[in-house]
Amino acid sequence: MPRTVKEHDVRKKEIVDTAERLFLEYGYEETPVEMIIHEVGIAKGTFYHYFRSKDDLLDELVEQLIEEVTGNIKRIAEESEGNAIERIFNVSLYFRNLGVRKQRLTDYLHEDRNVHLHHRLEKKVLPVMAGCYSRLIETGNEEGIFNVKYPYETAVGILGAANYLSEEHHEDLTRHVVKVDIYLAIIDLMERMLGMKEGKLIEFMKHTEGRE
Amino acid sequence: MPRTVKEHDVRKKEIVDTAERLFLEYGYEETPVEMIIHEVGIAKGTFYHYFRSKDDLLDELVEQLIEEVTGNIKRIAEESEGNAIERIFNVSLYFRNLGVRKQRLTDYLHEDRNVHLHHRLEKKVLPVMAGCYSRLIETGNEEGIFNVKYPYETAVGILGAANYLSEEHHEDLTRHVVKVDIYLAIIDLMERMLGMKEGKLIEFMKHTEGRE
Amino acid sequence: MPRTVKEHDVRKKEIVDTAERLFLEYGYEETPVEMIIHEVGIAKGTFYHYFRSKDDLLDELVEQLIEEVTGNIKRIAEESEGNAIERIFNVSLYFRNLGVRKQRLTDYLHEDRNVHLHHRLEKKVLPVMAGCYSRLIETGNEEGIFNVKYPYETAVGILGAANYLSEEHHEDLTRHVVKVDIYLAIIDLMERMLGMKEGKLIEFMKHTEGRE
Amino acid sequence: MPRTVKEHDVRKKEIVDTAERLFLEYGYEETPVEMIIHEVGIAKGTFYHYFRSKDDLLDELVEQLIEEVTGNIKRIAEESEGNAIERIFNVSLYFRNLGVRKQRLTDYLHEDRNVHLHHRLEKKVLPVMAGCYSRLIETGNEEGIFNVKYPYETAVGILGAANYLSEEHHEDLTRHVVKVDIYLAIIDLMERMLGMKEGKLIEFMKHTEGRE
DNA sequence: TATGAATGAGACTTCATTCAT
């Protein structure tokens, strides 16, 4: 009954943050609005003052994650040192290590209960990632290290190949089967798609391996 | 109130088929069990005789689709004539043209409301497709037309690249933006991933273009 | 957003009047505060400057109606010409013809949605009416036209009998059933309660009939 | 989460009974549906399976009370021994002593928070009571103890007079003011309305006084 | 097997009221 009044954005962020935590812990469908508001300490009506629906909250959450992530991606792509290879590597590295609650975001998203989040996030992040990769590929073309005909499409292709391989990877882990080191495979495929000389990328990777 | 008794499998198929139609039209979440049973003309309880849950029905539906699809895929991969390229092409073609209710299944699956179906289907079909592609790649390697280091991973990579590009394509279509012909891009990328000589695949495709 | 400042009582009356109109049209419960303020053209907060609660507004409204009505009742009871019968008749007449929005207030109050208003109004008006009647009855006793043992109680009894008969009347009208002319019945009962000679009151009424 | 299945009418009565208890304790408006279901031990959805709305529940409750009460009233009116006076007396007595939770129902209903219940109950019980009284009055007319011109209207009038006097009485009690013994007044008024000889009814009452 | 009313979970809506500006 005691009323706590907070600034719009503060309270909103509070709700979104709590939802993020709970969605990742229990999954979107398995997290009742009831649970969120209880955790935040607000009433039903308050929730629906800020969000049209539970689904709308997911949108906002995705939006917030996107904002946070895409900003970094772009910055890394544009500001990090080195040639195109190095920059793509840095972006990938950032993305792969992106974590929530001590676990990699990408691992989280591959869990079945997070389809909703995964799907929406992917839909929004993909164009940004693809844009970055595309520009870097063009740079690489100019630098003479890459030889790519369709930069944007190749960017999308690389992301698709890498993601599917990661997903397969997750499946394998779930089934406790591990085949080839998928990172080697991804590198091999990138090399091919980027039109690099064979072994060039692997060589580069070995240099930076320690940094991870 | 009149009670219709049917053979178990007949009735089950009837439910699954109706569900398929409704899920694709309205989406999984937006199709109440109520709607399905009303359409089929059975009672609530009857539904739960056949399926443990609505989710279970989705599983069965996916299973049924899988059975139908993977059988064909394997057959096409193994029995169709020609070299590895031709066979991969045939499999892809079959998959791409797979339709429901006068529309391509793949188009359907990319609609937002079908995340559930998409996710589960992909998870099950991918290994089968990848297996086929993988074997064909090995054949191609042996035939000397391909030069692939990690056949299975490359198979997954090709599927990922192709799917992401299709999805991007769908998004573009939704936004009424059309860029490069993605089919050309996909072919270019496959050529590279399969380690073929540049232009070799495109050349081949042109020959068979009319058949589609 | 433009801010209109008005004198306290003017604004207050404006709100009460609007509320009266809306309460009678939609009923107390079915009239959101939102509706009232929208109609008046003020903000939520402003409403709560003038009234502690929606319920408080109802009180004020009742108070205002009471003030308006009881003043007239007392005046008619005390100042109107003629003997006790005539005066009671005049008071009743005034009350019965009291109208809101072209309809009799008493008719309005008998509608289901106006329980709140009815109840509170009755509770406040009854003592005033009973007081008037009671004094008039005593006068009549002195004048020798009435012969009443418990003036105040008889006053209340007359009001009760008359009201219940009117309510029954309303119900009958709703069900499109009309039985005996209730006015004749009310007059008969008053005659008895007031200890008049049979037919005396009816006779009197006939004289003044035209005035109504 | 454990499910308790009960027969429709059993469960329904359970809800209505609980509601009756709570409504009378806290008042209709001050009893949330939440409270009712918590007390009964059922879920929201279950409640709305049985009742279209909280208001609908009130209707059912009234219906149930009516059924219970009107049956008795009619029986007493028709089966109890003695002449018309005695019977009317018995009905009144039954009604006046009708209790809920150790308190007289009529006292309960006069509490402000029970307007809803009061209003609806009165609306439904009145016709029944009036019907009984009306028939008894006709009997009394025939027996020569009464001399009533409009039996039904007089019945309604008696009920109105008696109720208003009781209400006034309640108000007085609340304000700790006690005036004339209202029972004497009511008897006096009934005597007059029923066209009895003065003092006849009081005399009769004195005989039966002890029985109460 | 078939039925559908009964049940529980939870999304969503409406609305009175408060409070920082």
Added chain:
DNA sequence: AATGAATGAAGTCTCATTCAT
């Protein structure tokens, strides 16, 4: 005084699932 976004209370609806018959 005036404003209206913010808040909490509570009503209602939709839907998956269970169970007695």
